[in-house]
Amino acid sequence: SRLEETVRKRVSENPVVIYSKTWCSYSMEVKSLFKRIGVEPLVIELDELGPQGPQLQKVLERMTGQCTVPNVFIGGKHIGGCTDTVKLYQKGELTTMLSELNMS
Amino acid sequence: SRLEETVRKRVSENPVVIYSKTWCSYSMEVKSLFKRIGVEPLVIELDELGPQGPQLQKVLERMTGQCTVPNVFIGGKHIGGCTDTVKLYQKGELTTMLSELNMS
């Protein structure tokens, strides 16, 4: 689908992509984590896209099996949500992934 | 207002009251915190109340200055959100408050 193509394009062209909602604290946490480590992700706020927001959330669910936000991609690879991303960071694996993309 | 009266009644009649949203992870965290310490709060899910949900959220903002969820009351007193409640718990003050209400 066209929406699916948009996602594939975005996650392949941007090292870090976060599908987020502006008023969601878990989304805020994952955005500020990347900010703290000096990485600027591409952020797509699903609540600011009108009716396309829920559609995009459904497409992401089909593609990744994850129906929740935040939905995080690194180097085109689906990482997971806030908890998954924080765990990776605490294990030191996040910075490793980012440096492999020349990012941190 | 009638809605304001409902809030006052609920927080005075119930030792722990949480205004929550079912799909919000911060709301889930604070609900499971109380569950872990063996306390059963009265939970009001604002997203399950139709148009009354946003109205209630506005009333809570007028009454407490807090426009966000989760919105937590203990012993009729406004505590704050998820972060505030977790901080109180980590300081040992939450269990103290609850035992003063014969609750923990």
Ligand SMILES: N[C@@H](CCC(=O)N[C@@H](CS)C(=O)NCC(=O)O)C(=O)O
């Ligand atoms: N453990 C997941 C929790 C994800 C989650 O439950 N997200 C909520 C918001 S905090 C959600 O997407 N709810 C449904 C929705 O907003 O459409 C994570 O760390 O990201």
Ligand SMILES: N[C@@H](CCC(=O)N[C@@H](CS)C(=O)NCC(=O)O)C(=O)O
């Ligand atoms: N630090 C606050 C954050 C509260 C917050 O930002 N809550 C969000 C949801 S996680 C909110 O209420 N957003 C607006 C809304 O849902 O109406 C807490 O710990 O509770």
Ligand code: FES
């Ligand atoms: S909506 Fe509250 S943490 Fe996501």
